[in-house]
Amino acid sequence: MTDTPANEAQSPSITVASEQQGRPVTQGNPALARAGEKIRLVTLALGALVMIGVGAWMAATTSDLRVLTGLWAMGAVAAMALFSVLIVKRVFSAAQASLPGWLGLGYLGRILIVAFSLIGGRFAGAEVRIIGVALIVMILLSTLAEVWLLSRARILNVVPLDTSV
Numbered sequence: 620m621t622d623t624p625a626n627e628a629q630s631p632s633i634t635v636a637s638e639q640q641g642r643p644v645t646q647g648n649p650a651l652a653r654a655g656e657k658i659r660l661v662t663l664a665l666g667a668l669v670m671i672g673v674g675a676w677m678a679a680t681t682s683d684l685r686v687l688t689g690l691w692a693m694g695a696v697a698a699m700a701l702f703s704v705l706i707v708k709r710v711f712s713a714a715q716a717s718l719p720g721w722l723g724l725g726y727l728g729r730i731l732i733v734a735f736s737l738i739g740g741r742f743a744g745a746e747v748r749i750i751g752v753a754l755i756v757m758i759l760l761s762t763l764a765e766v767w768l769l770s771r772a773r774i775l776n777v778v779p780l781d782t783s784v
Contacts (some may be wrong), residue, residue, distance in 0.1 A: 655711035666700025
């Protein structure tokens, strides 16, 4: 294929597009970076709130397994909150080309935390219903917080190209 004026005009845009695939998602978009920071803080706060709820359940119930179940549920919620914070941080600092992979890894990690928490809790003799409810509440609250904070952020639909490069 010969280089015609039309082909020559297209080649810089292809180069710019391939360079954009390697840059972080938040580059040139401070509103998205602020939203990511807020999501991490709110997720940790929600994790603490769910753990306080599990502690209140431990104080209110008379079950023989309340201490084991409560501590196991608190550990599972803490693991879920920390994993969510780490994966959100990684997603927001990842290159655009690897974004779907990090999002998929986040969902897979959450599923594995739920599975290992429930299976481990059953082997330890804890009440898995309480552990499951605590994890589901944590997942729902963190997902709702992500959606709410991202919907309120003033994120441009199109990020202007940096033509100074």
